[in-house]
Amino acid sequence: MTDASTLPIVRIVDVHKSFGLVPVLQGVSLDIARGEVACIIGPSGSGKSTLLRCINALVPIDQGSILIENEEINTPSLDKLTLRRKVGMVFQQYNLFPHRTALQNVMMAPIHVLKQDKAAVETRARALLKKVRLEGKEDSFPGELSGGQQQRVAIARSLAMNPKVMLFDEVTAALDPETVKEVLVTIRELAEEGMTCVLVTHEMGFAREVGNHVYFTDKGKIVEHGPPAEFFANASHPRTREFLNQIL
Amino acid sequence: MTQHTVEHQHPLSARSSVPRGRLARTALTAGFVLSVIVVVTVPLYGAYAATGTSAGTLETLAKWAPLILLGFGLNLLMSFIAMGIGTVAGVGLGIAQVSQVSWVRRAAWAATEMFRNTPTLILLFMAMFLLPFELRFGDLVIALPPWLKAILGFSLSMMAYVSEIVRGGLQSIPTTQWEAAEALAFTRRDTLRLVIIPQCFKQMLPPWMNVYAIMIMSTPLASILGVHEGLTITRSAISAEGQPELLAPFYLFLLALFFVYSYPISLWTLRLERRYAIKH
Numbered sequence: 001m002t003d004a005s006t007l008p009i010v011r012i013v014d015v016h017k018s019f020g021l022v023p024v025l026q027g028v029s030l031d032i033a034r035g036e037v038a039c040i041i042g043p044s045g046s047g048k049s050t051l052l053r054c055i056n057a058l059v060p061i062d063q064g065s066i067l068i069e070n071e072e073i074n075t076p077s078l079d080k081l082t083l084r085r086k087v088g089m090v091f092q093q094y095n096l097f098p099h100r101t102a103l104q105n106v107m108m109a110p111i112h113v114l115k116q117d118k119a120a121v122e123t124r125a126r127a128l129l130k131k132v133r134l135e136g137k138e139d140s141f142p143g144e145l146s147g148g149q150q151q152r153v154a155i156a157r158s159l160a161m162n163p164k165v166m167l168f169d170e171v172t173a174a175l176d177p178e179t180v181k182e183v184l185v186t187i188r189e190l191a192e193e194g195m196t197c198v199l200v201t202h203e204m205g206f207a208r209e210v211g212n213h214v215y216f217t218d219k220g221k222i223v224e225h226g227p228p229a230e231f232f233a234n235a236s237h238p239r240t241r242e243f244l245n246q247i248l
Numbered sequence: 249m250t251q252h253t254v255e256h257q258h259p260l261s262a263r264s265s266v267p268r269g270r271l272a273r274t275a276l277t278a279g280f281v282l283s284v285i286v287v288v289t290v291p292l293y294g295a296y297a298a299t300g301t302s303a304g305t306l307e308t309l310a311k312w313a314p315l316i317l318l319g320f321g322l323n324l325l326m327s328f329i330a331m332g333i334g335t336v337a338g339v340g341l342g343i344a345q346v347s348q349v350s351w352v353r354r355a356a357w358a359a360t361e362m363f364r365n366t367p368t369l370i371l372l373f374m375a376m377f378l379l380p381f382e383l384r385f386g387d388l389v390i391a392l393p394p395w396l397k398a399i400l401g402f403s404l405s406m407m408a409y410v411s412e413i414v415r416g417g418l419q420s421i422p423t424t425q426w427e428a429a430e431a432l433a434f435t436r437r438d439t440l441r442l443v444i445i446p447q448c449f450k451q452m453l454p455p456w457m458n459v460y461a462i463m464i465m466s467t468p469l470a471s472i473l474g475v476h477e478g479l480t481i482t483r484s485a486i487s488a489e490g491q492p493e494l495l496a497p498f499y500l501f502l503l504a505l506f507f508v509y510s511y512p513i514s515l516w517t518l519r520l521e522r523r524y525a526i527k528h
Contacts, residue, residue: 084433095428
C-alpha cells in the first residue's frame with residue numbers, strides 16, 4: 001500500500017464540463033501533492049475558475065474523476081459538506097457576510113457547521129485575525145474595511161475550518177496594486193507553513209516566486225505545465241508563448 | 249401634465265439636507281396629530297352637516313360608539329391573527345418558492361399565484377362555504393364561527409402576498425453570498441437562517457407592513473359574511489335608530505377609526521423604507 005501522505009491530495013483525471021452547449025473543461029488532468037502551491041494561469045474564459053469550483057463541488061462535473069485525499073467526489077453519494085470542510089475557498093469579490101463583523105464572519109462556520117465550542121472558536125478566530133494582520137479590526141463590519149482587509153478576513157474565515165486544501169479564485173483581481181501585496185504576503189505565509197494551495201491568478205511574479213507548479217489553461221485544456229522556473233523560461237507551446245508575451 | 253410634476257417632485261427631494269431621523273419624527277408626529285384632529289372633527293362635521301343641530305346626533309353616536317369600537321376591535325383581532333398565520337405560512341411558501349427541488353418550487357409558485365390573483369372576497373366566500381361549521385376529531389369538537397373562517401380567508405390572501413415578498417427578498421441577495429456559505433459547508437437551512445434572511449429581513453419589513461395595512465382595510469369585507477365587526481355593527485346601529493341622517497356621521501366615525509389606526513402604520517412604513525433604502 002502506498003502511504004497516504006505520498007499520494008496526491010488532489011487528483012483530477014480527464015474532467016469534462018459544459019454549461020449548456022458551451023464546453024468549459026475538455027479533459028483536464030492534474031495532480032497536486034500535499035503542501036504544494038499550484039498556480040493556474042490562462043486567458044479569461046479558459047475554464048480556470050470553473051476548474052477550481054469543481055474541486056469543492058460548487059460546480060458538478062459531467063465526466064471524469066476528482067479525488068480529494070483519495071476520495072472520489074464525482075459520485076451521487078458525495079457528502080458535499082464533508083468535502084467542503086476539507087477544502088476552503090477564497091473568492092475574487094471576498095463575499096464576506098456584510099451583516100456580521102469580521103470576527104463573527106470567521107466564527108460562524110466553526111460554530112454552526114463544526115458545532116465547536118464558542119469560546120474556543122473565538123480564541124482561535126482572534127488568533128487567525130491576528131495572523132492575517134487584522135488585530136483591532138475584529139468588530140469592524142466588512143463595509144468598514146478596505147478590499148485588502150476584507151480579503152484577509154475571507155482568508156481567515158476559510159482557515160477557521162482547518163481545511164486541508166485552500167482554493168484561491170483570482171483573489172487579488174479586485175484589489176488595487178498596493179493592497180495586492182498584503183494579501184499575497186498572507187498567502188505566501190500559508191504556503192510556507194505547508195498548506196496545499198491552488199491559485200487561479202494573474203500575478204505572474206507571485207506564481208514564479210511562490211508556486212511549485214504552474215499550469216497554463218486555454219480553451220478548457222491544460223496546454224502546458226511545469227515548475228515555474230522552467231515554465232516561464234522555456235514554455236514552448238505557441239499559445240503559452242503568446243499569452244506570456246502579452247502579460248509579461 | 250400636472251401629474252408629471254407631482255410624480256417627479258418627491259417630497260424629500262427638496263429637503264434632503266434635513267437629518268432623516270428628525271424629519272421622520274416630525275412627519276410622524278404631524279401625521280398623528282392630524283389624524284386625531286380628523287377623528288374628532290370629521291364625525292362632528294358629519295353630524296353638523298346632517299342635522300344642523302349636532303347635539304342629538306352626537307348623543308346617538310356616543311351611545312353606539314362603544315359597540316362600534318368593540319366591532320372595530322374584532323377587525324383588529326382578525327387582522328392580527330390573519331397576519332400571524334399569513335406570515336408564518338407565507339414565509340414557508342416564499343422559501344419553498346426558491347427551493348432546489350423543482351416540484352416544491354412549482355407547487356409553491358402555483359399556490360402563491362393562485363391566492364395572490366384571487367379577490368379577497370372570493371377567498372372569504374370559499375372559506376365560508378367550503379369549511380364545515382365545526383371540526384370533529386373523535387370527541388373533540390372545534391366550532392368554526394364565521395369570524396374564524398373569515399380569518400382563514402384573509403390568511404390565505406396574506407400568505408400569498410408575504411410569499412412574494414419573501415421570494416423577492418431572498419432573490420435580491422447576490423448568489424455570491426449563497427456560494428460563500430456553500431463553500432463553508434453550511435447546510436441550505438443554515439445558509440437561509442444565518443446568511444440570507446438576516447440580510448433581506450430589513451428590506452422585507454416595509455412591504456410586509458404595507459400588505460398588513462391593505463389587509464386591515466379589507467377586513468370589513470367580513471361583514472358580507474355576517475361577522476359582527478365594525479361595519480356590520482355600524483350598519484345595524486343605523487338601521488336600529490332608523491334615522492337616515494345618521495348615515496354620514498356613523499360611517500365617518502368608522503372611517504376615522506380605520507384612518508387613525510392605519511395612517512401611523514403607513515407613515516412608519518414610509519420611514520423604514522427611506523431608512524433602509526439609503527443604507528442598502
